[in-house]
Structures are given as C-alpha cells and as structure tokens.
Amino acid sequence: MTENPWPVVELRQYTLHPGTRDVLIELFDRELVETQEAAGMRIIAQFRDQNDPERFVWLRAFHGMPSRGTALKAFYIDGAAWREHAPAVRATMVDTTNALLLQPATATSNFTLPTERPGAAATELPHSRVLATVYYPEGPLTEFTEFFENRLRPLLVETGATPIAYFQTDPTPNTFAALPVREEIVFVWLALFEDSAALEAHFNALSNSRTWTEEVQPELSKLQSRREDQLRLAPTARSLLR
Template identity: 70%
Template sequence: MTENIWPVVELRQYTLRPGTRDVLIELFDREFVETQEAVGMRIVAQFRDEDDPDRFVWIRAFPDLATRGAALTAFYVDGAAWRTHAPAARATMVDTDNALLLQPASATSGFTLAGERPGVHATDLPQSRVLATIYYPDTPPAEFAEFFDKRVRPVLVETGAPPIACYLTDPSPNTFAPLPIRAETVFVWFALFDNADRRAEHIDRLADSRAWTAEVRPELTKRLSGPVEQLLLSPTARSLLR
C-alpha cells in the first residue's frame, strides 16, 4: 500500500531518563499507535536516536489543524489508553517540549510511504536508517525552500541521499495548548537509507564533494540563523517509515 501522509506533521524529540528508552518504546509501540490513530492521527514513525541513548524521536500527522486539536483532546483528555498508561510513560520522560509543527515545503514534498505497519507483537528491527536534517533559515521560508531545491537537493541526490520529504514550520496557532510547540522557523528534510552503512557512505561522500564544500555549503550557511541539526535515526519495530 502506498500512502500520502497527511499535511500537518509534528516532529517530536523526547529526552528520557537514562536507561528507560526501550521501556517507553515497548509501551508506545504496544499501546499508543492504534489508540492515537483511532481518534484521527497517523503515527508516521518512531525512532531511536543513534547519537543519544536517552532520546526518543517520533512523527505523527493530521489531515488539518482543526482535526489536530480534536484528536489530541480525544487522546490525552478523554482517552482511556493515555489515562491508563500515562504514569508509566511519564516515568521515563525528562522533557517532551521539543516539538515542531510542520507543513510540506511544496505540494509534492510530504511523506509518501509504502507498505504495511508490522503488527503489535513485532520485535524485528529494520535494517533501514533515516537521516533528518533541521535548518534554521534566515530568509523567507518560500525563498529558502526554492534555494534548497535548486542548490542543495542536487548535491544530496548525487551523494546518495535523495530527500523523501521536506517540511517547513507551520506558523498556525497551536490548536492543543497542553502540548507546547517550538516557535522557531525551520526547514526539515528527511532521507531514507537501506542500512547504516549507506547513510555513513552518504555523509562521507558529501564531506568529500567539492561542489558541496566549496560552493553549496557556503551559500547555505549564509542563509541560516543557527547551526544545522542532524539526527541519525533507527526505526523501531513498528515504525511505518522504515
């Protein structure tokens, strides 16, 4: 099955208590996937951050902002699953406020995913890996998106990392106040690799690319207000993005 993921997307990064990430992932994959989707969300991805053993990263999507507010209320305020399992989930968490509300950078740049989600008892981890890169543009978002497509994307494709999705900050008001959203303007792109070696190969090829180091990266840096964030992500057993 091929699916165009809904256009309102949250990228959430949770800081956890040391040694509890697998506890949260087991609970999340068992209790919080179908129960969120039942009230109007799509759980796109769940990841281990390979650079930080105490970080859990996940992505969910909504068809529109009104549905987002209603769905989050149905899950967090009225839902039995969160009411039952929230104490165990919260016991693993230090900070859950690192959340970005995003929209596709263009009409065709949202996630399109193929395949079915593994069942609730799945334990086999996929070999695939994801690279998520967060830029902080210092230019108008539409202008930065055009620059990315014309100058950055061709080098990424050449070095083995064609972006599978690109998103910009959605500036709309937060429709569920109990969950804060970061106010920064960002541009986020995602690449999917068959395995960790392919991702490492891309990173090395990009570093060795004269087009990147001498031309594109200097142009990119001029258009940014802060350092680039790069997330090396490993999908969980039940991640739809894999």
C-alpha cells in the same frame, strides 16, 4: 498525484531518563500506536536516536489544524489508553517540549508511506536508517525552499541521500495548548537509507564533494541563523517509515 491526506506533521524529540528508552518504546509500540490513530492521527515513525541513548524521536500527522485539536483532545483528555498508560510513560521522560509543527514545503514534498505497519507483536528491528536535518532559515522560507530544491537537493541525490520528504514551519497557532511546540522558523528534510553503512557513505561522499565544500555549504551557512541539527535515526520494530 494523489494529495496526501495528512498535511500537518509533528516532529517530536523527547529527552528520557537514562536506561528507559527501550521501556518507553516497548510501551509505545504496543499500546500507543493504534489508540492514537483511532483518535484521528497517523503515527508515521518511531526512532531511537543513534547519537543519544536518552532521546526518543517520533513523527505523527493530522488531517489539518482543526482536526489536530480534536484528535489530541480525544486521545489525551477523553481517551482510555492515555489514562491507563500515562503514568508509566511519564516516568521515562525528562522533557517533551522539543516539538516542531510542520507542513509540506511544496505541494509534492510530503511523505509517501506504506499502508500497513508490522503487527503489535513485531520485534525485529529494521536495518534501515533515517537522516532528519533541521535547518534554521534566516530569510523568507520561499527563498530557502528554492535554494534547497535548486542547489542542495541535487547534491543530496548525487551523494546517496535522496530526500523522501521536506517540510517547513506551520505558522498556524497551536490548537492544543497542553502540548507546546517550538515557535521558530525551520525547514526539515528526511532521507531513508538501506542501513548504517549507506548513511555513512553519504556523509563521506558529501565531505569529498568540492561542490559541497566550496559552493553549497558556504551558501547554506549564509542562509541560516544558526547551524543545522542532524538526527541519525533507527526505526523501531513498528515504525511505518522504515
């Protein structure tokens, strides 16, 4: 298997002013995808959170932690695109500090992504949906990863939510202090669904599974310091992950 050249991933959740999400997405998809990638990043996905109309969620990746600092400086400090569009972008935002710095949980758990995204003029929204789940392990990440792969992942596959990638906290110090990240231990997995109906079918199948309700869910609760976060996400017209 070819090694994924983007092993450092950010999961970013932004809280926006009411009614501004579409404004931000239109600007982001038009002006801030190729310009970030030209600075040395990979824009993996942009989403509307289906449960929160004031939340914009996105994922980007880097070749490594040293190159992350270089790429972010090139875009945010030296780049013309950010200088031009930052005022309009910031006008939509309430809070941008909900960001997680991640690395693949195993050697084979990173994304396998298409090589091309829809063009800059794309407006058609995909029917697909993404479920992103953030767990908060209380013990060692190695033990939680083992639990996920041996106990939880088979049940997810059985109920129609095959994980397409899973990650854990990258413990490396933040290489770009101007963009803070949450300093807590997490485990994140993502699944891709054909549409909203397929996502709901997964939740129904899981809730009807005695293996889940009687065995796996109680075990999962004991392994976490607090309840997991679940994000139901709709890709934008230019999201690479779709």
